[in-house]
Amino acid sequence: MIRHMPVAALLAAAFALPALAAEIAPAERKSDYEFMGPQTRAMQDDDTANPGMLGVLDGEALWNARVGATGKSCADCHGDARESMKGVAARYPAFDPALGRPIDLEERINQSRVEQQKAAPFRFESNELLGLTAYIALQSRGIPIDVSDERLKPFIEAGREIFNRRQGQINLSCAQCHNDNWGQKLAGAPIPQGHPNGYPVYRLEWQSLGSLQRRLRNCLSGLRAELYPFGSSENVDLELYLMSRAQGLKIEAPAVRP
């Protein structure tokens, strides 16, 4: 196993491996929660200690707020989110037939806002969009990820291609860390498998909630690669591939991450 090799051999292996490395077997998949220290886990486990829940409170207020030219709230159409939004986050990004491509939960919220409420879309990474996404994602807690819709296949493949492609000045692919070397350390911090089951997450380093797209851009920046713009097809394909790669893992949003 690559993961149990000494450092020198490991480095040699990491740089010699072909672009397409072995994926994590379903039985070995575990949430990034499992790689965190006990204090950070305790924070996530207690809803009165998890700062992500402050965003959820914002989201709940927005869910019930009447806005836009139509004066409708989310609740006016969708009713009680605890019922209507159950399981929704576990199957996003989802295929949008009208657009002919997948859209993530954030884009879906903004789509409703523009088309149904006739209101201005929220900015990416705004407190409003993160809060509403967190509130909706919370309703899927404990529900396993399922992005098995056949129409998503080509987009998952596109995401897989990006995941396995070496990028940036560091010339590394996502797979080289998160498939080949999960469980090892990078500058003292554990390398997790890189699953998307807790987003939006409250990241302690950010001192705020953040989306999966922000996290992806953060990793690309670490590779000194060009960042995909928010809402770009590359980002959504990557999100979708990560969801397919985490198929069956339970949603734990809003998670706390270090």
Place this chain on the structure above:
Amino acid sequence: MTARTLINVPAKARRGEVIEIKTLIAHPMETGYRVGLGGELIPRNIITTFVCNYNGEEIFRADFARAIAANPYLTFFTTATASGTIAFQWTGDNGFSASEEAPITVE
């Protein structure tokens, strides 16, 4: 403007029991040392004081400083003495003020 808060006080306790109180409040805790995209200094905006009163009597107080992270989380202990109200008050820069209350029944 009221800030979002999350308070965790046990609803019931035995007289003399040591109880844990947890508070979390949404606040940017801007240090005053950072610069914006245009190079201008972002002014300090922090919570400066937190006070907890138990039936009107002060049981805990904290002074906050710039190095405390955003959305500060505080946890502390007290002895359950009587039924009543535990009140929380945060004050800070730019006239920031937020207060919360939690009832407690002591048997």
